[in-house]
Amino acid sequence: MGVVNVTPDSFSDGGEWFEPRAAIEHGLELLAEGADVLDVGGESTRPGAGRVPVEDELARVLPVISALSAQGAVVSVDTTRALVAEQAVAAGARIINDVSGGLADPDMAGVVARTGAVFVVMHWRGHADVMDDLEQYDDVVTDVRDELAARVEALRSAGVRDEQIVLDPGLGFSKAGSTNWPLLTHLDVLRGLGFPILVGASRKRFLGHLLAGPDGEPVPPLARDGATAAITALAAAAGAWCVRVHAVRSSADAVRVAAAWTRAGATG
Numbered sequence: 001m002g003v004v005n006v007t008p009d010s011f012s013d014g015g016e017w018f019e020p021r022a023a024i025e026h027g028l029e030l031l032a033e034g035a036d037v038l039d040v041g042g043e044s045t046r047p048g049a050g051r052v053p054v055e056d057e058l059a060r061v062l063p064v065i066s067a068l069s070a071q072g073a074v075v076s077v078d079t080t081r082a083l084v085a086e087q088a089v090a091a092g093a094r095i096i097n098d099v100s101g102g103l104a105d106p107d108m109a110g111v112v113a114r115t116g117a118v119f120v121v122m123h124w125r126g127h128a129d130v131m132d133d134l135e136q137y138d139d140v141v142t143d144v145r146d147e148l149a150a151r152v153e154a155l156r157s158a159g160v161r162d163e164q165i166v167l168d169p170g171l172g173f174s175k176a177g178s179t180n181w182p183l184l185t186h187l188d189v190l191r192g193l194g195f196p197i198l199v200g201a202s203r204k205r206f207l208g209h210l211l212a213g214p215d216g217e218p219v220p221p222l223a224r225d226g227a228t229a230a231i232t233a234l235a236a237a238a239g240a241w242c243v244r245v246h247a248v249r250s251s252a253d254a255v256r257v258a259a260a261w262t263r264a265g266a267t268g
């Protein structure tokens with residue numbers, strides 16, 4: 001899943017593809033690099049980001065979703081708003097990628113049920129302005145699993161079918177650096193819920209800290225693509241359904257390495 005952020009302020013690529021034409025071109029480049037899905041977002045979710053008015057979010061994403069869908073791309077819309085999701089599906093999006101898993105907008109579950117779109121349910125505890133204050137867990141793996149299971153039950157009650165649901169641990173969302181790693185090394189616990197798993201580690205802060213030099217300063221987002229590709233390979237080998245990345249080529253190659261590695265291991 002290649003990231004197409006049509007925003008002026010996303011943490012790792014804010015502003016590069018803010019104009020629709022540039023965003024569309026970038027999406028086509030990511031397809032050429034091997035992306036299976038293009039994730040189009042119009043509102044940054046980075047910690048501390050302010051909300052974007054809904055009309056601005058619509059104006060940003062709809063032209064890009066329409067154009068990329070018309071080119072045959074499988075497009076997801078990265079939004080927490082039911083209205084944006086509904087209009088994005090009408091414009092051709094086949095996946096709704098909601099970092100709040102339906103918590104931010106009470107109308108989202110109904111839109112998902114009505115449209116039949118695939119729904120990515122990410123683990124989330126609050127909007128960007130508060131999420132860093134909500135990082136308390138007894139056991140992050142079982143807590144995230146249980147909170148996602150509760151979301152699944154709520155979605156089922158709203159008429160969403162199991163085959164529409166994809167789960168996502170929400171790396172970096174209400175999770176400080178060290179808290180992210182157990183979610184990656186225990187993907188099997190999340191997979192135990194019985195749904196495909198999407199992993200979004202690309203260029204995130206916890207990787208910047210991992211790669212920090214002697215001065216302890218985290219490396220900048222654009223220096224985190226090697227670590228991102230390594231996580232892609234490990235997550236693929238652990239059975240992840242999809243990884244959401246900014247740099248597609250390196251992760252597409254990493255998926256092929258993991259597939260070859262797993263096949264060789266299977267043949268013994």
Ligand SMILES: Nc1nc2ncc(COP(=O)(O)O)nc2c(=O)[nH]1
Pocket residue numbers: 003005010011012013041045046078097098099120122168170171198199200201202244
């Ligand atoms: N499903 C899903 N969606 C996401 N959307 C945005 C970001 C972070 O923002 P970015 O687009 O600036 O990387 N991370 C995720 C994620 O981890 N999972």
